[in-house]
Amino acid sequence: MNYRSFWDNAKKIKKPYFLYGAIFFGFMLWMGFLDTHSWTILSELNQEIDQLEKEKKVLREIIEKDQKTINALKNKDSLERFAREKYGHKKNNETVFIIESQDSLN
Secondary structure, eight states: OOOHHHHHHHHSSSSHHHHHHHHHHHHHHIIIISSOOOHHHHHHHHHHHHHHHHHHHHHHHHOOOOHHHHHTTTTTHHHHHHHHHHHHOOOOTTOOOOOOHHHHOO
């Protein structure tokens, strides 16, 4: 099949269909890979959105945990307990002995 016979066969097809097919193929190529709103860029953005939503979920859980701690510390007795346990605070004229088990020393 030579070059001339290809165009002769192409002329037998109605020109608008050939033209529409070429335009459609060009449009799909452009939208799929070349445009700023291409399929590849949109898939990358969707992956980033999914990752950010997972991070958002984890951060919300941390915020809820911290909010529960804040609400618990509004009471003076629980605030004092928290300060003693976490930071080793003590009252005046009080001696605190820290007893560690053998397992915690290793």
